Amino acid sequence: MSGDVLLLSNSRPPGGAEPFTHAREVLDEHLGGRTVWFLPYAQADHDAYHAWVARALAPLDVRPLHREPDPAATAATADAVFVGGGNTFRLLHDVRRLGVLDALRGNDACRYTGSSAGTNLAQPTIRTTNDMPIVDPGGLDALHRVPFQVNPHYLDLDPTSTHQGETREERIREFHELNTVPVVGLREGAWLHRTGDTVTLGGNTARLFRRDEEPIELAPGTDVSWLLAPTTSS
Template structure:
């Protein structure tokens, strides 16, 4: 049975890396003493080693070992043997490109579907959806496909921001862009606000962090309704 944690972000305002998720992660990774970290999204262009060290420092505080996938000569084998997997945030275009280059999309999907605990933040959450088409990221590289892991039956828009009626900005809001997506696509989208995360455990999906999520469906007005998430997930256990 799938065990998945998808967070909007790794760091909330005023906090340190993953600190707001610490208690949740102690429970989530309770059966894994080692976590395979995928640093391919490279936030702010940091190296794989730098990013892995950031994750390693945090997880050491809860007694977990972190190993970067980039240190393995056979990344597919690393995924197949992983006790748990964490994909960090950053640029989704870069992350997806690298996953395809390394032939990791299908192995990751199979591992999660077989029950390997999977955690994502930001871009790492984006790739859990049906596609990466609702990312906020700049297309700095051209991936072979926009199709991603498809381990949940919806797409995610991490770092979701509500329209500000007092803003002088005249560009598209997140809501506008997702509505544009639904002109051509029927995949539901969850706008996941900062400090929120989705947890899939024992066949149930819950929204955590004390906030509601913004739900977008083709042909409907966006709405707030976290109970909807469970009915969505029941279609694709």
């Protein structure tokens, strides 16, 4: 895939700020001047979700893909799409069922923006999502807009927590027991922006995980274009 891609960890900034204010500059750069078709399928109330995002991104022209008579046909020729967050399994289930997944796979020139679950959809698979599998999506393969994996909403270990379940790092290490593809843990407020053959981290720090290697910290502004190199995963 050669189309430009913007992958946000989250839509809601901390502290009660308006949605997307933390990433407004890069969103305007990435989507400005284009009709943006919004995919609300990760949440149950499609109309309310579209209205919320359209207000937040105004004056960008954000239109509801779910209201199109043939969403797949519209996606196949779209100049830009924004895929919202929610449940990744619900999202993949619906875009596959509607033919939108295949339509986007064939539309290389489309500018893709994802937030949270929408970021998961851009990856080779949804295997690094945090979400509960509330529905069988008919397979875990996703869009492959980028050849690496992302873990949105990445959380560091809280030494004061009494939680006894796996940390995010432990879950990603489990992923690497069976897969070789790198995983970028995107902390809140962070994003990855692909323009052509360049990928840059913005907004906040991130953590990079590779099989059989110790994780490394990535600072905002880091060029991670080498992640576009083909990687084998099982």
